Amino acid sequence: xxxxxxxxxxxxxxxxxxxxxxxxxxxxxxxxxxxxxxxxxxxxxxxxxxxxxxxxxxxxxxxxxxxxxxxxxxxxxxxxxxxxxxxxxxxxxxxxxxxxxxxxxxxxxxxxxxxxxxxxxxxxxxxxxxxxxxxxxxxxxxxxxxxxxxxxxxxxxxxxxxxxxxxxxxxxxxxxxxxxxxxxxxxxxxxxxxxxxxxxxxxxxxxxxxxxxxxxxxxxxxxxxxxxxxxxxxxxxxxxxxxxxxxxxxxxxxxxxxxxxxxxxxxxxxxxxxxxxxxxxxxxxxxxxxxxxxxxxxxxxxxxxxxxxxxxxxxxxxxxxxxxxxxxxxxxxxxxxxxxxxxxxxxxxxxxxxxxxxxxxxxxxxxxxxxxxxxxxxxxxxxxxxxxxxxxxxxxxxxxxxxxxxxxxxxxxxxxxxxxxxx
Ligand code: GDP
Ligand code: IMO
Ligand code: MG
Numbered sequence: 094x095x096x097x098x099x100x101x102x103x104x105x106x107x108x109x110x111x112x113x114x115x116x117x118x119x120x121x122x123x124x125x126x127x128x129x130x131x132x133x134x135x136x137x138x139x140x141x142x143x144x145x146x147x148x149x150x151x152x153x154x155x156x157x158x159x160x161x162x163x164x165x166x167x168x169x170x171x172x173x174x175x176x177x178x179x180x181x182x183x184x185x186x187x188x189x190x191x192x193x194x195x196x197x198x199x200x201x202x203x204x205x206x207x208x209x210x211x212x213x214x215x216x217x218x219x220x221x222x223x224x225x226x227x228x229x230x231x232x233x234x235x236x237x238x239x240x241x242x243x244x245x246x247x248x249x250x251x252x253x254x255x256x257x258x259x260x261x262x263x264x265x266x267x268x269x270x271x272x273x274x275x276x277x278x279x280x281x282x283x284x285x286x287x288x289x290x291x292x293x294x295x296x297x298x299x300x301x302x303x304x305x306x307x308x309x310x311x312x313x314x315x316x317x318x319x320x321x322x323x324x325x326x327x328x329x330x331x332x333x334x335x336x337x338x339x340x341x342x343x344x345x346x347x348x349x350x351x352x353x354x355x356x357x358x359x360x361x362x363x364x365x366x367x368x369x370x371x372x373x374x375x376x377x378x379x380x381x382x383x384x385x386x387x388x389x390x391x392x393x394x395x396x397x398x399x400x401x402x403x404x405x406x407x408x409x410x411x412x413x414x415x416x417x418x419x420x421x422x423x424x425x426x427x428x429x430x431x432x433x434x435x436x437x438x439x440x441x442x443x444x445x446x447x448x449x450x451x452x453x454x455x456x457x458x459x460x461x462x463x464x465x466x467x468x469x470x471x472x473x474x475x476x477x478x479x480x481x482x483x484x485x486x487x488x489x490x491x492x493x494x495x496x497x498x499x500x501x502x503x504x505x506x507x508x509x510x511x512x513x514x515x516x
Pocket of ligand 2 (some may be wrong): 104105106131132177219222225314315316317330331365366367374391
């Protein structure tokens with residue numbers, strides 16, 4: 094198990110952080126490879142809650158190297174605040190490294206994220222407004238500013254000035270927003286640079302050397318398969334590739350070095366932001382799941398949309414990510430629903446389909462085909478062996494495994510990292 098990957102199989106917030114933290118215990122290095130501070134990963138360790146947005150969820154374990162890879166976009170102010178918050182809680186961040194190739198989120202990215210969402214009106218995507226999309230757009234437009242640029246004063250000043258000439262025109266003339274002053278951005282960011290430069294390194298080389306030496310490297314996914322720029326419900330997606338393939342480009346190692354890919358899922362489905370959601374229950378059932386699962390965003394605090402588990406999605410995610418194991422969370426939550434529905438396929442134009450349509454008009458025509466299960470009332474949060482779970486819980490989990498065709502390896506029965514069944 095030299096290199097393991099943890100990815101989300103739904104629309105995010107599946108509980109990836111909890112497993113990263115757990116699997117970090119026997120890892121040498123933990124690496125974030127995509128997204129930015131749009132992510133919110135909750136860890137509850139020995140009753141203490143941590144919410145991480147940029148720093149890998151392995152940081153709670155002393156002595157683990159934690160890397161923010163080149164595929165991540167970094168808001169330096171947010172990162173520094175996260176480092177300080179952890180330090181205040183007694184967590185050491187000395188073993189943090191940041192890729193010199195990671196792109197920097199600038200103030201104009203955040204402004205543009207807000208303005209673009211406003212401009213979209215009723216078609217807004219429901220982004221986190223953290224500047225993620227505009228930062229990745231600049232990366233592909235080849236005018237982005239990387240960490241290696243931020244820590245080189247001369248290059249940084251030149252790039253900020255050149256970018257602002259265009260960005261200010263777009264902000265003012267197209268969106269009617271307020272333009273930015275180059276000098277104040279430069280002085281703010283050069284202060285960040287002073288603090289962060291000691292962490293900046295060529296991280297892909299470090300990861301490659303570690304993998305070659307047989308060390309255990311854990312790749313931490315943020316977001317999820319159906320928020321992926323290529324495979325998600327486009328355009329209601331994020332602007333990066335959070336699928337397992339993103340590890341190769343976002344951390345800098347070849348696919349042959351990946352040994353295991355864990356797909357994290359909830360025993361139901363949730364989504365924050367706009368976009369299609371075939372099994373959504375925009376009714377009392379969804380409200381009940383939200384209350385039972387405490388489904389409110391870790392990053393924006395928004396109530397999450399909730400619905401039944403959709404195995405068409407998880408099957409699709411299994412193929413795209415090459416999942417070697419499933420981690421199913423909130424098994425404690427779903428059991429309290431009395432009767433549970435499980436989507437096994439879609440019906441479209443009178444025919445059953447098993448694939449996930451790219452065209453959102455076609456997806457809107459898909460009606461979930463459900464199987465029903467009885468819930469379980471017992472408190473299962475202290476159970477640590479699969480055989481000890483109530484029969485109804487085992488039936489539900491076995492059916493999920495059968496429908497997806499991937500073994501369930503981890504089962505979440507509560508928030509705390511210890512509330513896990515290892516199958
Ligand atoms: P991530 O973004 O994938 O790391 O997930 P989040 O932290 O955003 O959201 C997952 C939420 O579910 C957090 O509040 C977790 O504490 C909680 N959680 C994770 N696993 C379980 C579980 O098995 N049972 C319960 N009740 N809560 C869980
Ligand atoms: P974790 O890692 C849930 C969603 C946003 C919005 C869409 C685009 O905690 O699972 P963006 O700001 O990325 O341009 O927003 O993606 N989104 C997430 N939803 N969990 C996340 O991360 C998310 N990161 C982005 O709500 O719908
Ligand atoms: Mg989250």
